[in-house]
Amino acid sequence: MADLQINLAGIKSPNPFWLASAPPTNSGYQVQRAFEAGWGGAVWKTLGDPIINTTARFAAASFNGKKVAGFNNIELITDRPLEVNLKEIYETKKRFPNHAIIASLMVEPKQEKWHEIVKRVEDIGVDGLELNFGCPHGMAERGMGAASGQVPELVEKQTYWVKEVAKTPVIVKLTPNITDITVTAEAAVCGGADAVSMINTINSLMGVDLDSWNTVPHVAGKGAHGGYCGPAVKPIALNMVGECARNPLIDIPISGIGGISNWKDAAEFILMGATGVQVCTAAMHHGFSIVEDMIDGLNNYLDEKGIASVMDLVGKSVPKYSNWGDLDLNYKVVARINNDVCINCNKCHISCEDTSHQCIDMLKDATGKSYLKVREEDCVGCNLCSIVCPVDGAIDMVEIKQTLPSMTWNERQSRIASFMT
Amino acid sequence: MSTITGGRISSNLVENFEEIHKGLTRSEAIEEANRCLYCYDAPCITACPTSIQIPKFIKKIATDNLKGSAKTILEANPVGASCARVCPTEELCEGACVLNHDTKPISIGHLQRYATDWAMKQKEPLFKAGDSNGKSVAIIGSGPAGLSAARELSLLGYQVTIFESAEEAGGLDRYGIVSFRLPREVVQWEVDQVEQLGVEIKTNTTVGVDISTEEIINQFERVILAVGMGQVPNLGIEGEGLKGVYDAIEFVKKTKVDAPTDELIGKKVAVIGAGNTAIDAATTAIRLGASNVKIVYRRTKNEMSAYQFEYDFAKQDGVEFRWLTAPSKIVSNEQNEVAGLECVKMTLDEPGLDGRQKPVPLENSETVLDVNVVIKAIGQSKHTKLIEAFGLNHTKGVVDVDSETFQTSQENIFACGDCIFGNGQGEAMVVSAAQQGKEVAKAIHRTFMLQSEIA
Numbered sequence: 001m002a003d004l005q006i007n008l009a010g011i012k013s014p015n016p017f018w019l020a021s022a023p024p025t026n027s028g029y030q031v032q033r034a035f036e037a038g039w040g041g042a043v044w045k046t047l048g049d050p051i052i053n054t055t056a057r058f059a060a061a062s063f064n065g066k067k068v069a070g071f072n073n074i075e076l077i078t079d080r081p082l083e084v085n086l087k088e089i090y091e092t093k094k095r096f097p098n099h100a101i102i103a104s105l106m107v108e109p110k111q112e113k114w115h116e117i118v119k120r121v122e123d124i125g126v127d128g129l130e131l132n133f134g135c136p137h138g139m140a141e142r143g144m145g146a147a148s149g150q151v152p153e154l155v156e157k158q159t160y161w162v163k164e165v166a167k168t169p170v171i172v173k174l175t176p177n178i179t180d181i182t183v184t185a186e187a188a189v190c191g192g193a194d195a196v197s198m199i200n201t202i203n204s205l206m207g208v209d210l211d212s213w214n215t216v217p218h219v220a221g222k223g224a225h226g227g228y229c230g231p232a233v234k235p236i237a238l239n240m241v242g243e244c245a246r247n248p249l250i251d252i253p254i255s256g257i258g259g260i261s262n263w264k265d266a267a268e269f270i271l272m273g274a275t276g277v278q279v280c281t282a283a284m285h286h287g288f289s290i291v292e293d294m295i296d297g298l299n300n301y302l303d304e305k306g307i308a309s310v311m312d313l314v315g316k317s318v319p320k321y322s323n324w325g326d327l328d329l330n331y332k333v334v335a336r337i338n339n340d341v342c343i344n345c346n347k348c349h350i351s352c353e354d355t356s357h358q359c360i361d362m363l364k365d366a367t368g369k370s371y372l373k374v375r376e377e378d379c380v381g382c383n384l385c386s387i388v389c390p391v392d393g394a395i396d397m398v399e400i401k402q403t404l405p406s407m408t409w410n411e412r413q414s415r416i417a418s419f420m421t
Numbered sequence: 422m423s424t425i426t427g428g429r430i431s432s433n434l435v436e437n438f439e440e441i442h443k444g445l446t447r448s449e450a451i452e453e454a455n456r457c458l459y460c461y462d463a464p465c466i467t468a469c470p471t472s473i474q475i476p477k478f479i480k481k482i483a484t485d486n487l488k489g490s491a492k493t494i495l496e497a498n499p500v501g502a503s504c505a506r507v508c509p510t511e512e513l514c515e516g517a518c519v520l521n522h523d524t525k526p527i528s529i530g531h532l533q534r535y536a537t538d539w540a541m542k543q544k545e546p547l548f549k550a551g552d553s554n555g556k557s558v559a560i561i562g563s564g565p566a567g568l569s570a571a572r573e574l575s576l577l578g579y580q581v582t583i584f585e586s587a588e589e590a591g592g593l594d595r596y597g598i599v600s601f602r603l604p605r606e607v608v609q610w611e612v613d614q615v616e617q618l619g620v621e622i623k624t625n626t627t628v629g630v631d632i633s634t635e636e637i638i639n640q641f642e643r644v645i646l647a648v649g650m651g652q653v654p655n656l657g658i659e660g661e662g663l664k665g666v667y668d669a670i671e672f673v674k675k676t677k678v679d680a681p682t683d684e685l686i687g688k689k690v691a692v693i694g695a696g697n698t699a700i701d702a703a704t705t706a707i708r709l710g711a712s713n714v715k716i717v718y719r720r721t722k723n724e725m726s727a728y729q730f731e732y733d734f735a736k737q738d739g740v741e742f743r744w745l746t747a748p749s750k751i752v753s754n755e756q757n758e759v760a761g762l763e764c765v766k767m768t769l770d771e772p773g774l775d776g777r778q779k780p781v782p783l784e785n786s787e788t789v790l791d792v793n794v795v796i797k798a799i800g801q802s803k804h805t806k807l808i809e810a811f812g813l814n815h816t817k818g819v820v821d822v823d824s825e826t827f828q829t830s831q832e833n834i835f836a837c838g839d840c841i842f843g844n845g846q847g848e849a850m851v852v853s854a855a856q857q858g859k860e861v862a863k864a865i866h867r868t869f870m871l872q873s874e875i876a
Binding site: 066262263264286287289290292293296297300301391392 | 446447448455459461477480481483484485486488489
C-alpha cells in the first residue's frame with residue numbers, strides 16, 4: 001500500500017484527489033458525502049457576493065455516441081449567502097478534520113474586499129484559499145474571474161492583497177483563456193502565491209440547435225459563451241501544467257485541473273508536475289464513488305512501480321517536456337504493420353495516401369490475399385497510421401537506429417552560425 | 422456464458438472439450454467496459470446472489486486497474502472465476518441490466534471472466550489470511566459452498582480443514598460441470614487460492630468412512646456440512662442394470678477426469694430428464710461422437726428446469742427433444758446391452774401439490790426409441806446417511822437449517838450449498854452456494870463473537 005498523502009504548499013490531504021470548486025462542492029451536504037466516498041479534499045464552490053443564476057446552465061458534447069466527452073456551463077459562483085457557506089464549511093471541517101477544505105474566493109479587484117473575505121473565511125477554519133481568477137462567464141463581465149485573470153498585473157496585485165492578510169496557503173487558479181499561461185502564473189508567483197491551480201474552463205459554445213437555431217444551452221432563446229471542461233480539455237490542461245512546471249520562475253506547487261476522469265489521468269498530471277489534482281466533470285457524470293477506483297488504481301500503479309509515496313511521482317516527466325528546438329532531428333521511427341494482426345480495413349493506407357506521405361502500399365500475396373506494407377524508406381514516422389488503426393498491435397512504430405549522432409534544431413542552427421563567423 | 426454457441430462439433434474429441442468461449446480480447450473488454458453506464462444503486466448488483474459490485478469492477482477494467490477489478494469480484498465471490506463461466510447471467514446480473522430496455526445488456530459474465538483470467542495469471546495472491554484467532558472449523562465438501570466458506574473463515578483468522586472424498590478438490594465445479602464450459606484449471610486455481618490462505622484440504626477422505634463424524638465433532642469447534650448431492654437415483658424401470666445405461670453425473674465426471682472415450686462414437690443416445698444436468702449429458706454425448714441424442718422428458722418445454730440458454734445450446738448442438746414422453750422400460754439385446762428405450766406418451770393433468778401439472782400416461786401409447794445408450798438425469802440423491810450420522814434433522818434428505826444463520830439442529834453444525842437445496846427451497850446455482858458459504862462463515866464468526874461477549 002503506497003502512501004497517497006500529499007502536501008501541497010502546506011495543505012495536507014489523505015490523497016491527491018480533490019473536488020474542484022464547482023457545483024459538486026456547493027454545500028456541506030455534498031462535500032461531506034464526497035469525503036465519505038473517499039475524496040481527499042474539496043475546493044468549496046466560489047464564495048463572494050451571492051449571484052443569481054439562469055436556467056438552463058449546462059450542456060455537453062457527445063462524441064460518436066459517448067456521452068460527456070466535453071462539458072460546458074454558464075453557472076456562476078455561489079448563490080448562497082456567505083454566512084450559510086461558512087457555517088457549513090465549519091461543520092464539514094469539524095467532521096472531517098484530516099480532509100483538506102479550501103475556500104475558493106472571488107470579489108471585486110479591491111484591496112479591502114479581499115482583506116474582508118479572507119479574514120472571514122480564515123476565521124472559521126479552512127486549510128487554504130484558492131483565488132478564482134478563471135471563471136470565464138458572467139463574473140468576467142463584472143470585472144472579476146477571468147477578467148482579472150487575463151491581466152498579469154491584476155493577478156499579481158490581488159494575490160499580493162490576499163497575502164497581506166492570509167494565514168493559510170494561497171492557491172491562485174488560472175484561466176486558460178490567455179495566450180501564455182506562464183505569464184499569469186509568474187504574476188501569481190510575484191504576488192506571493194503559495195501555489196497555482198490550472199486550468200479553469202475554456203470559453204466555449206457547445207452547439208446550435210439545427211431546428212430552432214438556438215444556442216445550446218439557451219436561456220429564453222438567447223445564449224452566452226460558457227466554460228468548457230471534461231475529458232476533451234485534458235490535453236490543453238496537461239500542456240499548461242507542464243509549461244508551468246518546467247518554468248524555473250514558477251517555483252511553486254501546481255494543483256492540476258482539466259478533464260481528469262480516472263487514476264491514469266491523475267497520474268499523468270502528477271508526472272507532469274501537479275502535486276495533486278482537482279476533479280469536477282467526472283464526478284458530475286458518475287457521482288462521487290468514482291474516487292474509489294482513482295485511489296485503488298493509483299495505489300496499485302505505485303505498488304507495481306515500487307514507488308512508496310505519490311509525492312515521489314510528482315514531476316517525474318517534467319524533464320522530458322521541452323521545446324521543439326531541443327528535439328533530436330536524427331531520431332527516426334517508422335511504421336511497421338503486423339499482417340497477422342491487421343484486419344485489412346485499409347484506414348492506414350488511405351490516411352497516409354491522402355493526408356500524409358504516401359508510403360503504405362496495398363498489395364496481394366501469391367495466393368491473392370490482400371496485405372498492407374510500409375515502404376520504410378519513405379515513411380516519415382508521423383504516427384498517423386498507428387493512430388487511425390482500430391486494432392491494438394497491428395501497427396508498431398519502431399525505432400530505426402541512426403548512424404548520425406543526436407542533433408537538435410538549436411544545435412544545428414548554432415553550428416551553422418559558427419561556420420558563418 | 423450466455424453467448425456461447427454450440428453446434429461446432431469436431432471429429433477430434435479432445436477439441437470438443439476445450440473451453441468454447443475463448444474470452445474477450447483487450448479491445449473487446451475495454452469497449453464493453455466503457456459501454457457500462459456505471460449506474461447508481463445498480464440492479465445488476467441486487468440481482469447477483471453474491472452482490473458483486475459490478476459497475477465498480479467494470480469501471481476498473483475500463484481504467485486498466487485489473488488488480489482492483491479482480492479483487493472487487495473475488496472479495497464478493499471466492500469462486501468468481503467459475504461463476505464468470507457458469508452463472509445463468511441472463512437470469513441474474515445481465516437480465517437486470519438497465520440496457521435491456523435500451524440497447525443490449527452489458528456482457529457482465531465475459532467481463533468478469535476477463536478480470537479473473539488476469540488474476541489467474543498473477544503470481545501474487547490477492548488475499549491474505551487474517552491473524553489466527555485459534556479457532557478451528559471443519560468443512561465437509563470442497564465444492565463452491567465449502568471453498569467459499571473456507572476462504573471467508575480464513576480471512577477472519579480461523580484454521581480451516583476441508584474433508585473431500587474425491588481425489589481432487591472443487592466438488593461440482595471440478596467434476597460436475599462440463600469442461601467446455603468450465604475447464605479444470607479454473608477450478609484448480611480457485612482451490613489454490615483457498616489453500617494458499619492456509620486451509621488444509623484432505624482429499625480422498627470420506628467422512629463416515631475414513632474419519633468418523635464423532636471425531637470431526639470432537640476435533641473442531643464448528644462444522645460446516647457442504648456435501649452437495651450424490652448420484653442420480655434409479656428410474657425404477659426394467660433394464661437399469663444393462664450395459665449402456667449411465668448416471669449423468671458419473672458420465673460428465675468421466676470426461677472431466679479422463680481423456681474422451683470413443684465408446685459413444687456413432688451411438689444413438691437417450692437422455693432422461695430435462696434439467697441442466699440432462700443438457701450437459703446430452704451435449705457431452707454429442708461431443709463424444711454420438712450420432713443422435715434425444716432428450717426424453719415426461720412434461721413439456723414449459724416445465725423443463727433447464728435454463729433457456731442451456732436449451733438453445735443443446736439445440737445448436739443438434740440435440741432432439743421428445744416432450745411428454747416417459748421411459749417405461751429399457752430394452753435389452755442378448756448381450757445385456759441397451760437395444761432400445763420403450764416410452765409412453767404422456768398428457769398433462771391438473772396441477773399437483775407442487776403446483777406443476779401432473780403428467781399422466783396415455784393408454785396404449787408405447788413406442789420404442791431406437792437407442793443404444795441411456796443416460797439418467799432425473800435429479801440427484803441426497804447424502805441422507807451422512808446427514809443422519811451427524812444427527813441432523815432433515816426433510817427428505819434436505820438438511821433443515823435456520824434460514825438466516827444456516828445453523829442445523831445441532832448447535833455447532835452448519836450446512837450450506839446443495840445439501841440444503843430442495844423441497845422448494847433455495848437455488849441450486851454455483852453462485853448461490855458461494856453466497857451461502859460466505860453467510861455461514863459470517864454466522865459462525867458471530868457465534869464466537871457472542872461467546873466472547875458473554876465471557
